[in-house]
Amino acid sequence: MNIDKQELREEFQYMQDHYSDPADRDRQIIYIAAEALLDELEKAQRANVAQDDHINQQQDRIEQLEKGHKEAAKQINSWRRLAKQNIAERGKDISELEAARQRIAELEARTVNLSKRSVGEVMHMSGFSRDYAEGWCAGNDNAIHEIRTAGIKVKES
Incomplete structure (x- = not known):
């Protein structure tokens, strides 16, 4: 039921003006109390409207935050998948790196065989001049010398 408060006020005023005796204090008090109750009702209704607006704003904010939370959760899950993938790839890279290091160590552990010849031997084997043999x-x-400087073992034969 919707009360038209303005009509009610006007009715009270009309009754007060036309049907009441100013000397009848009880009736005057009733009219004053009725107007006060109407004022209180209007004030309560305005407060309710303000509360409803506030509640609606808060509900909108909650919906925004929940949507943001869902988006953040999706992003976090995406980052977790990427992190797991990166960890797996880094594990593979580390395995490959370890294999390469092991191969390098194996190669460095081998000894290079280089013939150490005299100038005469080179001249005899090649049939070239002394200058050529000395250069060789x-x-x-x-x-x-350079191979040893690089840390590789050289066996001279």
């Missing part, structure tokens, strides 16, 4: 021997000595 110097180059061979230099190669042996």
Whole structure:
């Protein structure tokens, strides 16, 4: 039931003006109390409207936050999948790196065999001049030196 408070006020005022005796204090008090109750009702209804607005705003905010929470949860799950994938890939990379290091260690542990020849042997084997043989021997000595400097074992034969 909807009360038209303005009509009710006007009715009270009309009754007060036309049907009441100013000397009748009880009736005057009733009219005053009725108006006060109407004022209180209007105030309560305004407060209810304000509360409803506030509740609706809070509900909208809750819906926004819940939507944001769902989006954040999706993003976190996506990041978790990527992290697991990255961990698996890094494990594979580490395995490959360890295998490469092991292969390098194996290669470095091997000894390189380089013939150490004299100038005369080179001249005899090649049939070339002394200058050629000396250049070959110097180059061979230099190669042996550089290979050893790189940390590779050299066996001279």
